[in-house]
Amino acid sequence: MIKFFFTNFLISLFFFISTCVQAKDISLDRIEVYKTENGTFTREVVVWLKDANKDPLKFGELIMTADMPSMPMAHRLPKVKARPGNEDGTYYAILPFEMKGEWAIKIEILKPSPGMLVKKIHIK
Numbered sequence: 579m580i581k582f583f584f585t586n587f588l589i590s591l592f593f594f595i596s597t598c599v600q601a602k603d604i605s606l607d608r609i610e611v612y613k614t615e616n617g618t619f620t621r622e623v624v625v626w627l628k629d630a631n632k633d634p635l636k637f638g639e640l641i642m643t644a645d646m647p648s649m650p651m652a653h654r655l656p657k658v659k660a661r662p663g664n665e666d667g668t669y670y671a672i673l674p675f676e677m678k679g680e681w682a683i684k685i686e687i688l689k690p691s692p693g694m695l696v697k698k699i700h701i702k
């Protein structure tokens with residue numbers, strides 16, 4: 579009887595964990611753009627990501643890039659792997675924007691579940 583309950587518990591736990599991992603609702607809580615020492619329009623982009631439970635997204639793997647909505651195909655920024663910051667849920671990437679104006683930041687989530695977030699920002 580105990581074994582039966584234990585097995586049942588393990589099965590429920592497994593389903594609970596797998597549902598959590600597969601949840602796709604990772605959200606962008608905040609984005610900040612900081613000047614750097616390199617190129618005129620090179621900026622450090624910091625994002626605050628939240629998981630499905632609205633907690634800071636830990637152990638995420640993501641790639642960031644950007645383009646200008648007003649100039650399709652004109653720019654080809656590299657795809658930069660973001661590094662996690664000290665604060666939970668923060669990820670950093672340095673992007674070499676090429677001019678002033680409105681840019682769309684594309685955040686491609688690789689882990690915990692694939693997804694794409696896009697946020698428009700202004701480079702001054």
Ligand SMILES: [Cu+2]
Pocket residue numbers: 646649652653677679
């Ligand atoms: Cu442009």
